[in-house]
Amino acid sequence: DIQMTQSPSTLPASVGDRVTITCRASQDINSWLAWYQQKPGKAPKLLIYKASSLESGVPLRFSGSGSGTEFTLTISSLQPDDFATYFCQHYKIGPWTFGQGTKVEIK
Amino acid sequence: QAQLVQSGAEVKKPGASVKVSCQASGYPFTTYDINWVRQTPGQGLEWMGYVHPGSGNAGYAPKFQGRVTMTRDTSTSTAYMELTSLTSEDTGIYYCARRQYNFDYWGQGTLVTVSS
Numbered sequence: 001d002i003q004m005t006q007s008p009s010t011l012p013a014s015v016g017d018r019v020t021i022t023c024r025a026s027q028d029i030n031s032w033l034a035w036y037q038q039k040p041g042k043a044p045k046l047l048i049y050k051a052s053s054l055e056s057g058v059p060l061r062f063s064g065s066g067s068g069t070e071f072t073l074t075i076s077s078l079q080p081d082d083f084a085t086y087f088c089q090h091y092k093i094g095p096w097t098f099g100q101g102t103k104v105e106i107k
Numbered sequence: 108q109a110q111l112v113q114s115g116a117e118v119k120k121p122g123a124s125v126k127v128s129c130q131a132s133g134y135p136f137t138t139y140d141i142n143w144v145r146q147t148p149g150q151g152l153e154w155m156g157y158v159h160p161g162s163g164n165a166g167y168a169p170k171f172q173g174r175v176t177m178t179r180d181t182s183t184s185t186a187y188m189e190l191t192s193l194t195s196e197d198t199g200i201y202y203c204a205r206r207q208y209n210f211d212y213w214g215q216g217t218l219v220t221v222s223s
Contacts, residue, residue, distance in 0.1 A: 032208075034209040034210070036210075042215075043202055043204075043213035043214065043215060043216055044152070044202075044210070044213060045213075046209060046210060046211050049208065049209045049211075050208075055211070087151075087152060089152075089209070089210075091208055091209055094154075094166065094168075095154055095168040095169065096142075096154040097154065098151060098152040098153075098154075100151050101151060101152075
């Protein structure tokens with residue numbers, strides 16, 4: 001199975017900060033990577049697909065980059081609604097696996 | 108707008124089985140795989156498998172093979188996930204999700220609690 005490793009696990013930040021989360025794959029996944037946002041008591045929500053494509057309706061302050069084994073999710077200016085947990089997930093070949101999550105919390 | 112609505116919370120004893128449903132609306136049900144993903148305190152988000160509503164074909168993650176069955180009823184646009192031989196480690200939230208390449212629509216989740 002392809003293992004996905006995110007860092008950091010927790011990210012204290014303030015409104016207006018630029019925030020970057022890293023996701024590493026245990027083998028080359030090309031650009032077959034998605035990012036999700038999850039808030040307490042809710043299902044994950046798709047933000048980014050194919051490493052850098054923004055899902056419809058997602059604010060432009062979210063962006064994704066990377067290919068191969070190293071990827072990043074960036075929030076250009078953190079807003080109050082963005083405090084949540086973020087997960088990466090590969091979809092190169094089954095079984096699909098997720099990172100362990102990065103919780104963006106109030107500093 | 109696609110929507111997936113899941114059945115309610117379940118409490119089961121160790122060794123029992125659970126069957127969770129996921130009713131789709133707002134899109135052609137037979138077009139996209141329905142996947143099941145669970146979230147547990149110990150393992151985070153885990154993909155369990157999928158069912159293709161058009162053919163009924165299913166595929167399962169090796170970890171759950173032999174213990175999970177995924178089916179569908181096209182007359183009601185509903186997918187089902189049955190998990191057997193439950194243990195406390197199966198306690199968690201079970202989600203259905205539509206997949207074309209990634210998981211673009213999710214159900215609201217079903218809490219399954221396994222306790223004696």
